[in-house]
Amino acid sequence: MSAAPAIAATPVPREKGNAFPVTVVCLGILLAWYLAAIPMNWVITGPKIEAAGGGLSNILAFSWNDARPVIPAPHQIAQELWKSVFTFAPWMPKSLIYHGWITLSSTLLGFVLGSLLGVVLAIAIVHVTFLAKSLMPWIIASQTIPILAIAPMVIVVLGSIGFTGLVPKSLISMYLCFFPVTIGMVKGLTSPETTQLDLMRTYHASTSQVLWKLRFPSSVPFLFTSLKVAVAIALTGAIVGELPTGAIAGIGARLLQGSYYGQTVQIWAALFMGSFLAAALVWLVGVAERFTLKRMGVKP
């Protein structure tokens, strides 16, 4: 007996995508946001609503449209974003693109320098035992220290010897992002299995051949993972770098200004801009990762 019997088969559920659940959760958050805005803004809007005579439509209108709310409604943030991005010329101080670019430029410079430094340092650590033993413990220990807290000092010190603007901020970003890249690359460069390294020894391969033909390709996944972490932290570093000296340009500066002048909606808009930049940068690194891994023949 071998022919296919006519039996109803249990279908194996296909792998479901995440688009629908994510959308539902986002909508849920949006709904909760709108609802929470009513009680949260009451301290400001309460008197105004009473003065206008109360009633549901007044409650909703005032809670969701106040100029200086405790929490702005999502559409208010969207309006502010639209205004700051599209109605002002990108080089004007009122434009969020202007501020975004200021922060982005120091982020990118710091990210590139920090990543290069991290890779070079990792290669050195893997090949020189002395460096590995003396540096790695300090690198790991430094992860436990709130490095971001010294950002103000770096800015001020460099400012007093004449470095202002782009360079000190990118130095902070560079300092912050070389740690994850170093640690990730060390892990990656040491990831080849013993059997693979033994094979290279049977070929009498030189150290640099082993590095370029085996260690470096094996470390590519680790590199991209840490680059994603590094780019996000470089952006955070650039933003924090704008705080201490009361900078007047950049995302951090906008956050600070909004905080000083009580311009809540401005703070939220700047925050969304910064978040958008972070997401875009991580996404770009992800695109580069997929492209590189595909070129290397990795299973998608």
Add this chain to the structure above:
Amino acid sequence: MTKSRLTDILYPAVFGIGVLILWQLIVKGFGVPAVLLPAPSDIWNKLIASLPILWVDFIQTVLRAVIPGWIIGSLSGFLAALLCDRIPFLQRGLLPLGNLVAALPIVGVAPILVMWFGFDWPSKAAMVVVMTFFPMLINAVAGLQASGHLERDLMRSYGASWWQTLVKLRLPAAMPFIFNALKINSTLAMIGAIVAEFFGTPIVGMGFRISTEVGRLGLDMVWAEIVVAAITGSAFYGLLVFLERRVTFWHPSYRR
């Protein structure tokens, strides 16, 4: 002690001391102004002289903001992970968002939290909660799924309930991931509390001290605060490493 273990300790110690000595020599030898880079000896003197201030700052930042925030943030992240485990739909919807949020400059919500919770320590604790929630959520979800296929089939063959399976199998198996998150969160908590203080705080706190002393170019005090922050961060992390070893003694990474 074997030669390898000796050099494990000796090399970094020598390196660290060497850096300190070099630092001291360069600053004193080249007459580098203290407003640029104070010498280690100056920092030490300032530290000893300012112990009362440092202590008050420590209480405000670490004891009132970092520790409570870290506990609340990690606990809520864990509970959210349990919820995601019970409701797979929620997991599929929330986890991608969690990964996204983890990449964002969360420090940016600090001014908003100051606006909602006031200038004092509650807003800093809130900042810490926000920063520690997502790493714990992501790691705990991964940890809850880490228990093997066979082990879960075994529990099924015993007719074990969800709760029994959770407590006896999945939680112990998740511990390496949970400790990973707790360690990451200890660093994030310190950063969150200090940076949040840059946005407004009563006249006490480590972040407050750093930003004001930076403004007055009192860099030796800034470095003194950094030393305290470094010691606190390392001690916190070290304590977690110790606890981790006790709880996850069975993990292959501990067997050489």
Add this chain to the structure above:
Amino acid sequence: MAGPVISARELSLVFQTADAPVYALSKVNLEVEDGDFVSFIGPSGCGKTTLLRVIADLEQATSGTITVNGMTPQEARLKRAYGYVFQAPALYPWRTVERNVGLPLEIMGLDHAAERIAKNLELVNLKGFEKKYPWQLSGGMQQRVSIARALAFDPKLLLMDEPFGALDEIVRDKLNQQLLELWGRTKKTVVFVTHSIPEAVFLSSKIVVMSPRPGRIIDVIETNLPRNRTLDIRETPEFLKLAHRVREGLKAGHSYED
């Protein structure tokens, strides 16, 4: 208890894949009596593990009927009617040997735990290893702990899925002997999945030869080897005749072709 311990009729399990339906089990008919030692033998994909998992309610059939102890597999599972031994020991590394053996007792809330644990560790010749951790034991010893754990709550039925597959032949021989003695002493019903012909013939009172595509039973062989046999019996003519019959069955089921 009257009636067979396991009774399967026209049992089938089909599942859809991207290409075409896979007939993991196709109209399987089987009866296992109390006290039997039944082996399922066949190549990969013949459905032997699937059949075991259906008995254990770790998977569900798509048509046909099956009863375990007169109940549905699900009821039997919830009534803790069987002990399951997997291909890997699946011990919890954070528990000592005795706490691992005690795991089902904790979950089921059974008392006299200490006695049960001691008794079963002695059954598998691991007395003295109670406080050790799994990684301190060899693979064979870990698997013996796994067997002790399956017996801890004294189920009448023991289901074993290639339990000795990962071990080397010498250890495997020793464990085969010990398992046979254990079966003799406890009089349990054992269902044992293997892909080793000598192992199946040595251990079983009944051999079920299966073949793939679709998964089905080709032959059911009653061995009648003496109860108190030893490993030497593997060189006797009766043994070789049985092994030959198993091999013929596998060939008939196209198990040796690609």
